[in-house]
Amino acid sequence: MRALEKKLIRNLWQIRGQVLAIALVIAAAVAMMVLSSGTYRSLELTRNLYYEQYRFADVFANLKRAPNRTMAEIRQISGVVSADASIRQYALLDMPDVIEPVRGLFVSLPEGTAPLNQLVLRTGKWPAADSASQLLVHEAFAEAHDLRPGDRIQATIYGKRHAFTVAGIALSPEFVYALGPGDLIPDNRRFGIFWMNRDALASAGNLDGALNTVALKLSPAANPDEVIAELDQILARYGGTGAYTRKDQLSDSFIDSELKELKSMTRIMPPIFLVIAVFLLNIAIGRLVETERGQIGLLKAIGYGDMAIGFHYLQTALMIACIGIGIGWLSGGWMGHGMAQMYIEYFKFPVLRYHITPDVFLGAAAISIAAASLGAMAAIRKAVRLPPAVAMAPPPPPRYQTGFGEKMGLFRGITPSGRMIIRHLVRWPFRSGLTVLGVTMAIALLLSTLNFFDSIDVMLDSFFHRNNRQDMTLSFTEIRPDSAAADLRHLDGVLKVELQRNVSARLVSGHVSKRTAVQGLDPGAELSYPLDMSGRKIFLPAEGVVLNAWLARYLNVRQGDLLGIEVLEGRMPELWIPVTGVSKEYVGLSAYMNRTTLNRYLRDGPVANTAIVTVDATKQRSFYRKIREMPFVAGVTSLDVSEALFRRLIQQNLFTIVTFYVLFASVLAFGVVYNNARLTLIERSREFSLLRVLGFHQREVAWILGGEVALLTFLALPLGCILGYGLVRLIVTFFASDLYRIPFAIEGSTYGYAVIAILIAAVLSGLLALYRLRELDLLSVLKERE
Numbered sequence: 001m002r003a004l005e006k007k008l009i010r011n012l013w014q015i016r017g018q019v020l021a022i023a024l025v026i027a028a029a030v031a032m033m034v035l036s037s038g039t040y041r042s043l044e045l046t047r048n049l050y051y052e053q054y055r056f057a058d059v060f061a062n063l064k065r066a067p068n069r070t071m072a073e074i075r076q077i078s079g080v081v082s083a084d085a086s087i088r089q090y091a092l093l094d095m096p097d098v099i100e101p102v103r104g105l106f107v108s109l110p111e112g113t114a115p116l117n118q119l120v121l122r123t124g125k126w127p128a129a130d131s132a133s134q135l136l137v138h139e140a141f142a143e144a145h146d147l148r149p150g151d152r153i154q155a156t157i158y159g160k161r162h163a164f165t166v167a168g169i170a171l172s173p174e175f176v177y178a179l180g181p182g183d184l185i186p187d188n189r190r191f192g193i194f195w196m197n198r199d200a201l202a203s204a205g206n207l208d209g210a211l212n213t214v215a216l217k218l219s220p221a222a223n224p225d226e227v228i229a230e231l232d233q234i235l236a237r238y239g240g241t242g243a244y245t246r247k248d249q250l251s252d253s254f255i256d257s258e259l260k261e262l263k264s265m266t267r268i269m270p271p272i273f274l275v276i277a278v279f280l281l282n283i284a285i286g287r288l289v290e291t292e293r294g295q296i297g298l299l300k301a302i303g304y305g306d307m308a309i310g311f312h313y314l315q316t317a318l319m320i321a322c323i324g325i326g327i328g329w330l331s332g333g334w335m336g337h338g339m340a341q342m343y344i345e346y347f348k349f350p351v352l353r354y355h356i357t358p359d360v361f362l363g364a365a366a367i368s369i370a371a372a373s374l375g376a377m378a379a380i381r382k383a384v385r386l387p388p389a390v391a392m393a394p395p396p397p398p399r400y401q402t403g404f405g406e407k408m409g410l411f412r413g414i415t416p417s418g419r420m421i422i423r424h425l426v427r428w429p430f431r432s433g434l435t436v437l438g439v440t441m442a443i444a445l446l447l448s449t450l451n452f453f454d455s456i457d458v459m460l461d462s463f464f465h466r467n468n469r470q471d472m473t474l475s476f477t478e479i480r481p482d483s484a485a486a487d488l489r490h491l492d493g494v495l496k497v498e499l500q501r502n503v504s505a506r507l508v509s510g511h512v513s514k515r516t517a518v519q520g521l522d523p524g525a526e527l528s529y530p531l532d533m534s535g536r537k538i539f540l541p542a543e544g545v546v547l548n549a550w551l552a553r554y555l556n557v558r559q560g561d562l563l564g565i566e567v568l569e570g571r572m573p574e575l576w577i578p579v580t581g582v583s584k585e586y587v588g589l590s591a592y593m594n595r596t597t598l599n600r601y602l603r604d605g606p607v608a609n610t611a612i613v614t615v616d617a618t619k620q621r622s623f624y625r626k627i628r629e630m631p632f633v634a635g636v637t638s639l640d641v642s643e644a645l646f647r648r649l650i651q652q653n654l655f656t657i658v659t660f661y662v663l664f665a666s667v668l669a670f671g672v673v674y675n676n677a678r679l680t681l682i683e684r685s686r687e688f689s690l691l692r693v694l695g696f697h698q699r700e701v702a703w704i705l706g707g708e709v710a711l712l713t714f715l716a717l718p719l720g721c722i723l724g725y726g727l728v729r730l731i732v733t734f735f736a737s738d739l740y741r742i743p744f745a746i747e748g749s750t751y752g753y754a755v756i757a758i759l760i761a762a763v764l765s766g767l768l769a770l771y772r773l774r775e776l777d778l779l780s781v782l783k784e785r786e
Helices: 003-014 016-053 070-074 139-145 198-204 224-238 250-291 293-301 306-346 358-385 388-392 416-427 429-467 483-489 549-555 595-601 617-628 639-683 685-693 698-734 748-775
Strands: 059-067 080-086 088-094 102-108 120-124 134-138 152-157 160-171 191-196 210-218 472-481 494-509 512-521 545-548 562-567 574-583 590-594 607-615 633-638
Touching: 003 016, 003 306, 016 250, 016 306, 016 358, 016 639, 016 748, 059 224, 070 080, 070 210, 070 224, 088 617, 088 633, 102 152, 102 198, 102 633, 134 139, 139 160, 139 191, 160 191, 191 198, 210 224, 250 293, 250 306, 250 358, 250 429, 250 639, 250 698, 293 306, 293 388, 306 358, 306 639, 416 429, 416 698, 429 639, 429 698, 429 748, 472 483, 483 494, 483 607, 494 549, 494 595, 512 549, 512 595, 545 549, 545 562, 549 574, 574 590, 590 595, 607 617, 617 633, 633 639, 639 685, 639 698, 639 748, 685 698, 698 748
Parallel strands: 102 191, 134 160, 512 590, 545 574
Antiparallel strands: 059 210, 080 210, 088 102, 088 152, 120 160, 134 191, 152 160, 472 607, 472 633, 494 512, 494 562, 494 607, 545 590, 562 574
């Protein structure tokens, strides 16, 4: 082993505390890169392979009813490689283990030699070709109800009760995220997907010789917009609701949204840690060069070149980085595995393995090594430029002078120990500023993570308690006259009923368009209504449309602008309606109109396809029993159940993510504070020993060192809260999507939790540094230095 290699190992051991502190900061950055990038790659690769292997369609279309011969015309569309037809029918199920009505979506089994949206048979067998009573059950629903092949279930389809036998358990690329109508998150106990033979489902749903769903696979050169336009033209006469591409397909849009969030986390968080690591290495290696001036001069005098000296100190920085990279690889892989397990609860893939490709590890390592090299560059330049004669001479003593604060009398009343603390911090402003910056970043990171709890509380309160005050939402099998409200009011326990008309539409403004649903509400609605940006109820005028703020921003329209509305069902009119208001909502893309006006534009009478009701809590069981007997009710959603499910999943999964980032922030605070305290102890060991010799007690000396740590930490607290406020604003922007927007909300208690966590980390790092005071050798430290 060469002399410089021995010296490198000895140096690392002598400053092992600082090495570990800096390495942990680098490890946190690497772990976050591996965690987010690895999870992103695994999820994206799993999705793409699944879609390709099981032929997930590119274009989808729903319609009311079309004869099977329509498919021949659809297959002639330019760019269509293959086209499949299917039948879909919503149903109510009788599940003994659930009080509320359970909804099911029954889908006809794929047919042909190479059908689209192929199924993955997990257990059991395929339904017999001539069976009308056998079906496959989606794995998520089967797990929630402990269903196995051979079990029996009952369902009401198109007003008739049917008994079925479970033949097998299956998955589909179309339902990776099996979300029921009106649900925010999957409720696998109250909504499930079922597949059965097409002829049997057609008979049950009164669709013999017909279809109501189309799926297309396009050639790589096909133009999706042109294909959709031609497909819509064909299906318009059959009640088509407008074709859409994969990006608007419900399941895939949720997966895509999650992938975008993972990508955003990779861009925001790791750079914070790497910037701090650069500064820490700059100070640590710079201090090492300053301490070893004599050794550098001696090495140059005996023949070591500038290149060898510079590379030696670069190796020191790189060794610290490599330690951090190793820790980050291991911890990031472990955390990523935990994230993958969490995603299994959300997304139903046949297999979701957390597989990190080598380029993720190598990319994180390369960025960290580059950051470490940058951090050491100033110190290396200083070591290389030192002439041997100058390096071997003692460094010039620091120049002390009376500071501005002392001249102005600002230090009056401050104890001598307090003055020592302040003078030292002012004497080293860069290092003091870095410590404050590091702790500030740690607080900001904590706030940006803990804020998710506050934001979700606001989002849920807005959706479940302010915008929607009903107990249940009932969807009808088809549009019903307003007399349906009277039928519901006669049910025992029903307190209030309001009707809605929801239609699928494409909103157009210039060259921008967005597909969504237009909700027709009654002007005097009391259970569900939009709120303006100040939280006040918006009364829908006789003419005009109200858009939520996100949709209005996307379409680039304001109050008073004309908006094009292409209705995608019924007679499919094209309307131009003024925007009369903008609402504040955090979920989905909402557009509201007066129901009477909407029905008039559609040339329908007073009709609705949705009802919202409030029910006496003591009579809900009776209400559910009666609803099951009403053939025109396709499904029931309980808002209380949906909210409870959402909060439970948030507590289970968001807590894991928050724990990871609390750990990262604590590591950042610990590394910065401990590094500063250790450098102070090394530089002032002679001063501290002299104070001990002069009669200062060890506690008094410890107060000087600990007081410096405390003062820097307390200076960072308000700055961290301010920076955290801004970081939360940034993250809210990054995480906004068509599916949901995280509201900006930080409770006072969240600031308190973040501050307490950082104080604990700072106290621990300070105590470790103070422990080293006991190791001071007063005699050796006080010897005259040459």
